[in-house]
Amino acid sequence: MRQFFASFYLNKYFLAFIVIFAYLESVQIRYFFGRKVDWYLFTPEAAVAQLFNAMLLFVIIGIVIKRFDEQVSLSRAIRVFVISLLIYVLGNNLLSYLVALSFGTVARNFNEASLTSSNIKYVMDVFVYGGFFLAHYYFQKNQEDKAKLANLEKTQMQSQLAQLKAQLDPHFLFNNLNVLDQLIEEDQAQASAFLHDFSDIYRYVLQSSDQQLVPLDDELAFAQRYFRLMQQKYGQAYRLELSGEVPTQAFLPALSLQLLIENAIEHNLGTELSPVAIQLKISEMSLKISNVLKPKKQVKKGGGRALQNLRTQFELLGKYSMHIKQNESTFEVTIPLIFENEH
Incomplete structure (x- = not known):
């Protein structure tokens, strides 16, 4: 009874x-x-x-x-x-x-x-x-x-996020192994330095792989280390310019900024005489990354999958949306910042 x-x-x-x-x-x-x-x-x-x-x-x-x-x-x-x-x-x-x-x-x-x-x-x-x-x-x-x-939706969201992260981690690894392969042929000393830096960076990838969100400070630091790694291959062909104050208690999906920087490098041809400026502007509620369009003649097949992956992550996290804007001269992506009391 x-x-x-x-x-x-x-x-x-x-x-x-x-x-x-x-x-x-x-x-x-x-x-x-x-x-x-x-x-x-x-x-x-x-x-x-x-x-x-x-x-x-x-x-x-x-x-x-x-x-x-x-x-x-x-x-x-x-x-x-x-x-x-x-x-x-x-x-x-x-x-x-x-x-x-x-x-x-x-x-x-x-x-x-x-x-x-x-x-x-x-x-x-x-x-x-x-x-x-x-x-x-x-x-x-x-x-x-x-x-x-709510528990079912949360479980499904976590499962889908895990699948998306599982796609991103190999994507990051294979892309940089390709860079390392090219450097070995061109400059073995530079390849050794690249491998050392890459091991530090990939450690962050592994540590953040089981986290839905990471602090914005950590993401910015990781993005800058990643960009310095890319400079070992491309020299001054690409420039990263940061502006704005970092809000407290702000978070992003892991590897978001690295993915956006990588997207700008992969799809635009920069040279030391005519570098591609990648501008990263932080505002109170969002972060905008933009670059001048200098399209490469040959672009990898399947381009855009990583951006779609990132867009899906934001959608799964709730009422957040990523905005992409493109005109004849610039490409711009705006992503929302997620704050501690919202997740």
């Missing part, structure tokens, strides 16, 4: 409310009919009887919900209410008839006046106590369903 009541969220606070309400109702009814205050007004036997009826009603409603429908909707709640009303009224009449029959008082207790009075009381019991029960049950059920849905 305890498990049965627990399945309908009938905790001690709700039951305490029912006990207090039943007692106050019995006091009110006695005063309404007696119009006097005495010790009998406050005796609890009527409240106990009413509490018994209420618990019987709760059991009936619980069985109806279990038998017919547990889903939350207004039409289903009305159906449960009507079925429970009919069962409660008919059940009480049958029980009263059997008691009257055993004591030989059928004629006195089952005349028109007494039947009307008792059935009105039964109906009012269902409306009052049944209303309390259904309101409490469907509210708690709705809260539980919302929590389950």
Whole structure:
């Protein structure tokens, strides 16, 4: 029985409310009919009887919900209410008839006046106590369903983010191994320095791989280390320009800035005489990275996948969106900053 009541969220606070309400109702009814205050007004036997009826009603409603429908909707709640009303009224009449029959008082207790009075009381019991029960049950059920849905969405989001990160990490690794391969052929000493720096950078990649978000300060530091790594291959063909103050408690998905810098380098041809300036501007709520367009003649197949991957990460994290703007001369990406109290 305890498990049965627990399945309908009938905790001690709700039951305490029912006990207090039943007692106050019995006091009110006695005063309404007696119009006097005495010790009998406050005796609890009527409240106990009413509490018994209420618990019987709760059991009936619980069985109806279990038998017919547990889903939350207004039409289903009305159906449960009507079925429970009919069962409660008919059940009480049958029980009263059997008691009257055993004591030989059928004629006195089952005349028109007494039947009307008792059935009105039964109906009012269902409306009052049944209303309390259904309101409490469907509210708690709705809260539980919302929590389950939120947990499901969170689990799905974490799973999708993990899949996206799993795509990004090899992407980062293979791209830089290609750079290392080229440097080995051109300059072994530079390749050795590149490999040393790359090991430090990839350590950050591994450490942040299991985090949805990382502090903006860490991302900026990592992006600058990554850019210095790229300069070992390209020299001064690309320039990184940072501006703006870093907000406190701001976060980004891991590797966001590295991905955007890499995108600018991969798709634009810079030289030392005509370098590509990559501008990174930090504002209060967002970060914008832009570059002058100097498209390469040959671009890797599958270009744009990394940007789409990053856009999807922001969408999965909630009400955040990444904006891409391009005209004839510039390419610009704006990403929102995520603050500690928002995640």
